[in-house]
Amino acid sequence: NIQEFSTESEALTYIEQLRNGNSFDPINVVETATLLLQDSQINNWDIAYLYASNLKLEAFLAQENIGKAEELYKQISPLAKKIDDPLINIRLMMSELYIEFATGNIEKIPSLYAPLLSKAEETEDAATKGEIYQAIGLSQNNTLDLGGAVKTLKIAYEQFEKAGDINAQSEVLSSLANAFAEMGDLNLAVNYFRTSLELVEQGGDLFGKSVILYNLANAYAEFGEYEPAERYFVDAIAISKEIGDTIGVAWAEFGLAKIAVDKENWTQALDLLKEAKPVFEEAGDLDSLSYVMLSQGEAYIGSDNIAKTEEIIRQSEQFLLSGSSESYRLSYNELLIKVAEKKGDYKTANEKLNENFGLLRKLYEIENSQQAQRHKVEFETRIKENQNQILQKENEVNQLKIKEQQSQQHMWIVIIVLGSAFLTIVIVLLIFQTKNRNRFKRMALRDDLTNSPNRRAILQFAQERFLEAKHTDMTLTIALIDLDFFKKLNDQYGHELGDNVLKAFADTCLNSLRKQNRFGRYGGEEWLLVMANTSITEASLVFRRLRADWNNKVIDGLPEKHGISFSMGIAQFDKHTDQNLHAVIKRADDKLYEAKNQGRDQVIT
Numbered sequence: 001n002i003q004e005f006s007t008e009s010e011a012l013t014y015i016e017q018l019r020n021g022n023s024f025d026p027i028n029v030v031e032t033a034t035l036l037l038q039d040s041q042i043n044n045w046d047i048a049y050l051y052a053s054n055l056k057l058e059a060f061l062a063q064e065n066i067g068k069a070e071e072l073y074k075q076i077s078p079l080a081k082k083i084d085d086p087l088i089n090i091r092l093m094m095s096e097l098y099i100e101f102a103t104g105n106i107e108k109i110p111s112l113y114a115p116l117l118s119k120a121e122e123t124e125d126a127a128t129k130g131e132i133y134q135a136i137g138l139s140q141n142n143t144l145d146l147g148g149a150v151k152t153l154k155i156a157y158e159q160f161e162k163a164g165d166i167n168a169q170s171e172v173l174s175s176l177a178n179a180f181a182e183m184g185d186l187n188l189a190v191n192y193f194r195t196s197l198e199l200v201e202q203g204g205d206l207f208g209k210s211v212i213l214y215n216l217a218n219a220y221a222e223f224g225e226y227e228p229a230e231r232y233f234v235d236a237i238a239i240s241k242e243i244g245d246t247i248g249v250a251w252a253e254f255g256l257a258k259i260a261v262d263k264e265n266w267t268q269a270l271d272l273l274k275e276a277k278p279v280f281e282e283a284g285d286l287d288s289l290s291y292v293m294l295s296q297g298e299a300y301i302g303s304d305n306i307a308k309t310e311e312i313i314r315q316s317e318q319f320l321l322s323g324s325s326e327s328y329r330l331s332y333n334e335l336l337i338k339v340a341e342k343k344g345d346y347k348t349a350n351e352k353l354n355e356n357f358g359l360l361r362k363l364y365e366i367e368n369s370q371q372a373q374r375h376k377v378e379f380e381t382r383i384k385e386n387q388n389q390i391l392q393k394e395n396e397v398n399q400l401k402i403k404e405q406q407s408q409q410h411m412w413i414v415i416i417v418l419g420s421a422f423l424t425i426v427i428v429l430l431i432f433q434t435k436n437r438n439r440f441k442r443m444a445l446r447d448d449l450t451n452s453p454n455r456r457a458i459l460q461f462a463q464e465r466f467l468e469a470k471h472t473d474m475t476l477t478i479a480l481i482d483l484d485f486f487k488k489l490n491d492q493y494g495h496e497l498g499d500n501v502l503k504a505f506a507d508t509c510l511n512s513l514r515k516q517n518r519f520g521r522y523g524g525e526e527w528l529l530v531m532a533n534t535s536i537t538e539a540s541l542v543f544r545r546l547r548a549d550w551n552n553k554v555i556d557g558l559p560e561k562h563g564i565s566f567s568m569g570i571a572q573f574d575k576h577t578d579q580n581l582h583a584v585i586k587r588a589d590d591k592l593y594e595a596k597n598q599g600r601d602q603v604i605t
């Protein structure tokens with residue numbers, strides 16, 4: 001709804017109305033100014049073209065779209081110089097102040113004040129004077145020359161009062177309030193904001209009102225007074241929505257999101273940022289976008305979403321390259337630090353903390369050195385904390401090593417104990433086995449019933465003696481003894497008593513025979529006597545002694561004079577004829593047979 005203008009001055013009047021009007025909506029102004037400057041170009045209206053372009057530039061600045069603003073500034077500056085329109089040059093100089101601030105050329109800014117101030121002296125127009133002082137005051141505010149800002153803004157206020165521009169007065173009061181807030185005086189700031197609000201309501205500038213509400217909310221938020229801050233942000237959003245100022249809505253949402261981040265309401269913060277982000281994207285406001293993303297990063301790391309945080313960090317890297325401010329780099333690094341700390345990478349965290357310490361130093365060279373000191377202490381504390389964490393980690397590793405050594409020791413103790421137990425068991429088993437073997441060996445050579453050497457044992461002994469006699473001069477006499485009528489005894493008194501008789505006979509043999517003579521159970525009731533170095537005569541004497549002892553032997557279950565007799569056959573080894581032991585035993589058996597036949601109870605040699 002652009003009017004057709006027949007003259008350049010008509011167009012200029014319209015442009016000025018638009019600029020000073022109550023409903024300065026930056027987005028609409030950008031659109032209208034674009035059409036106006038195209039129109040002016042067609043008509044070759046250089047001055048109207050300049051004013052329209054400058055209006056567009058100011059609208060970009062109001063949107064904080066610094067990139068576009070700078071581009072336009074560079075484009076129209078040469079033309080402005082050529083035409084030498086005083087007002088447009090003043091306005092461009094004022095815009096330059098903000099562009100330099102927004103692009104980080106802080107050092108250059110103070111040098112821009114003097115030419116502007118001399119322009120203020122030159123002009124008679126209170127409104128223009130007011131604008132110049134306002135621009136310088138804002139710039140001083142931005143560069144934290146707060147004392148200077150208050151002085152300059154008060155002059156601006158007076159000029160606007162003179163000019164009767166209520167909206168501008170309200171803006172200046174709002175800027176003064178910002179300066180007081182920055183100085184740490186919230187009460188004074190709030191008072192200024194309230195007066196500013198009253199004026200803007202009188203003036204009916206809704207856009208201005210939303211900006212003041214936003215600033216008021218921001219001041220409360222800075223002081224950690226979240227409740228009024230949230231209230232004023234919500235009010236600002238309502239007005240911005242009413243006038244269709246989507247960027248204003250996004251700014252206030254961003255303000256609320258930052259509070260949500262401070263209050264660690266991560267989900268709420270993320271929701272708000274999600275709303276605000278595309279608006280800044282669309283407007284090409286990369287500066288705001290970059291901060292919104294940092295807040296997203298904070299909310300993600302706060303909600304332990306490391307992957308999302310890292311994604312944000314990756315995406316935000318582009319803003320570092322395009323010459324970002326120290327404070328942006330600080331916040332960016334802060335995210336890296338938090339991620340590193342979460343991941344336990346304290347080395348990177350400390351590197352970045354050190355880098356941030358350097359950045360802060362740089363930042364505070366133009367700010368308050370006391371604040372830098374405070375931050376230095378804070379950072380040093382955190383560096384220490386992280387070093388402690390590193391030490392603690394090392395400690396944990398050492399503890400683990402000690403535990404490992406201890407468990408190794410325990411393992412060795414268990415191995416030794418088990419080994420010893422195993423060895424003991426083996427030794428005990430060996431002892432048992434040896435004992436058992438001896439027992440079995442004994443059992444193998446003993447007669448169970450009479451506990452005298454069995455047939456195998458006595459034959460083994462006889463064989464040894466046989467070989468001895470064969471190879472030496474020693475003699476060997478073998479005798480066979482058989483109890484008489486033993487079958488009858490068994491039949492008459494029972495088998496058990498027969499056993500008793502056998503035991504008693506073995507007992508008698510054991511007691512009566514000399515050490516060098518051995519006897520053993522040769523068969524049922526048959527006994528073999530081996531007598532080394534014993535003559536036949538001596539062997540006959542053995543028979544007599546044995547018979548005498550046997551007759552006196554008391555046997556369980558039989559009368560004292562038991563009357564059981566035995567017969568004996570004796571043979572002596574003959575080196576020339578006896579090929580083996582059995583030959584000798586055979587002859588003894590023959591003699592025994594003879595003794596039995598000749599009436600028993602006798603010995604035959």
Ligand SMILES: Nc1nc2c(ncn2[C@@H]2O[C@H](COP(=O)(O)OP(=O)(O)OP(=O)(O)O)[C@@H](O)[C@H]2O)c(=O)[nH]1
Nearest residue numbers: 482483484485486487488490495496498499524525
């Ligand atoms: N109680 C008992 N009897 C046995 C044992 N061994 C053999 N006998 C018995 O001894 C008897 C041997 O009998 P015989 O060989 O006929 O001879 P005998 O009755 O002694 O008669 P003569 O030798 O001719 O005087 C048998 O009845 C066997 O059962 C034993 O360990 N215990």
